[in-house]
Amino acid sequence: MSSILITNIKELVQVRNHNVTIVKGSDMKQLPVLENAYLLIEHDTIVEYGPMADCEGIEADTIIDATDRVVLPTWCDSHTHIVYAGNRVSEFVDRINGLSYAEIAERGGGILNSAQKLQATSEDNLYEQASERLKNLIQLGTGAIEIKSGYGLTVDAELKMLRVIERLKKDFKLPVKATLLGAHAIPAEYRDNKTAYVDLVINELIPKVANEDLAEYVDIFCEKGYFDLEDTDRILEAGRAHGLIPKIHVNQFNAFGGVALGIKHNALSVDHLEELNNDDIEALKGSETMPVALPLCSYFLSIPYTPARQLLDAELPVAIASDYNPGSTPSGNMNQVVSAACIKLKMTPEEAINAATINGAYAIGLSNMYGSICRGKKANVMITKPIPGYHYLPYAFGDHHIDKVIIHGEVQ
Ligand code: NIG
Numbered sequence: 047m048s049s050i051l052i053t054n055i056k057e058l059v060q061v062r063n064h065n066v067t068i069v070k071g072s073d074m075k076q077l078p079v080l081e082n083a084y085l086l087i088e089h090d091t092i093v094e095y096g097p098m099a100d101c102e103g104i105e106a107d108t109i110i111d112a113t114d115r116v117v118l119p120t121w122c123d124s125h126t127h128i129v130y131a132g133n134r135v136s137e138f139v140d141r142i143n144g145l146s147y148a149e150i151a152e153r154g155g156g157i158l159n160s161a162q163k164l165q166a167t168s169e170d171n172l173y174e175q176a177s178e179r180l181k182n183l184i185q186l187g188t189g190a191i192e193i194k195s196g197y198g199l200t201v202d203a204e205l206k207m208l209r210v211i212e213r214l215k216k217d218f219k220l221p222v223k224a225t226l227l228g229a230h231a232i233p234a235e236y237r238d239n240k241t242a243y244v245d246l247v248i249n250e251l252i253p254k255v256a257n258e259d260l261a262e263y264v265d266i267f268c269e270k271g272y273f274d275l276e277d278t279d280r281i282l283e284a285g286r287a288h289g290l291i292p293k294i295h296v297n298q299f300n301a302f303g304g305v306a307l308g309i310k311h312n313a314l315s316v317d318h319l320e321e322l323n324n325d326d327i328e329a330l331k332g333s334e335t336m337p338v339a340l341p342l343c344s345y346f347l348s349i350p351y352t353p354a355r356q357l358l359d360a361e362l363p364v365a366i367a368s369d370y371n372p373g374s375t376p377s378g379n380m381n382q383v384v385s386a387a388c389i390k391l392k393m394t395p396e397e398a399i400n401a402a403t404i405n406g407a408y409a410i411g412l413s414n415m416y417g418s419i420c421r422g423k424k425a426n427v428m429i430t431k432p433i434p435g436y437h438y439l440p441y442a443f444g445d446h447h448i449d450k451v452i453i454h455g456e457v458q
């Protein structure tokens with residue numbers, strides 16, 4: 047039996063009971079912390095923790111001294127697009143020179159640019175690129191992740207992306223959830239016939255993906271110039287009929303009822319929400335849907351930040367995720383996401399850490415086994431370098447604070 051005992055932990059952060067699977071509104075201010083603590087891991091599971099005074103006599107194969115260090119559950123990144131080919135650095139420069147994200151997309155750049163590159167890239171090559179990204183993310187403390195398709199935009203290329211995600215699931219220890227985002231943009235050949243593309247997604251892509259069990263979730267970019275409410279309604283309906291749970295891109299640039307529609311379809315999460323109106327907030331109240339903010343997307347595109355305080359004031363939960371993708375967020379560093387949530391969304395460190403752990407896990411259906419320090423939960427935890435305390439993580443935003451990452455009981 048392999049076991050790890052972490053001793054002298056300065057702060058053991060996010061210690062929760064098993065029945066806590068989501069934290070909402072004013073409760074998000076509370077981040078339970080145990081000072082001067084130990085944590086015992088056996089196999090892949092957290093089996094015990096407590097004050098150092100109770101640690102005497104506990105034995106383990108490996109002992110890690112965490113004096114002056116903070117231990118937290120690993121980040122749960124509920125929204126990424128890490129399977130992509132190459133990069134879009136030239137569009138980055140175009141935007142600095144004055145073009146908008148929408149103008150770049152109109153010229154055939156944007157998502158269509160990534161689709162062209164991805165279609166021309168072999169599955170093996172795509173896998174190499176994506177697994178390199180995933181390795182780096184784990185070292186930054188990500189211990190559970192969702193990955194979307196959406197840069198294929200043909201049946202074959204979307205399936206290719208999902209097969210890459212399938213390989214990542216097999217080869218990496220952390221839990222990976224796959225999302226079919228077939229309706230991410232309108233392919234050039236369907237420019238004047240969007241409905242035909244939506245039909246293709248509904249009639250061919252969704253059934254194939256469901257039959258081959260290649261995704262848990264269905265997503266759509268519900269936005270002006272991309273897919274409207276009717277398209278969203280149809281795709282979510284078709285996805286659900288095939289057992290795929292909705293998670294949608296909505297309200298990134300315009301608010302026109304997509305949030306309520308997502309909730310009507312029991313979406314597990316509604317993501318982006320840079321634009322948010324009262325109707326959206328009202329729709330979220332009483333729902334089981336997690337609002338997800340993506341602050342690094344706002345940072346990179348210089349667009350408004352999700353008004354997280356409005357959500358919290360309405361006693362709603364908030365999760366934060368990276369949105370790692372080549373166009374709007376070429377970074378998956380969850381430490382930066384937490385920091386941006388504090389600095390730009392005006393979330394306290396406690397709220398931001400709740401948003402990036404337990405609520406992130408909820409947004410990918412994993413919060414019963416991940417996202418908090420809890421007896422019986424999977425041992426996905428990280429140990430920082432010596433730091434003054436957990437507030438220091440978002441404060442010293444440019445430093446790399448994570449020293450060791452443990453996934454399912456194994457030091458990575
Ligand atoms: O979540 N908004 C839509 N999709 C991605 C960006 C896609 C891209 O520009 O490649 C996002 O930001």
Ligand code: FE
Nearest residue numbers: 125127295369
């Ligand atoms: Fe996204």
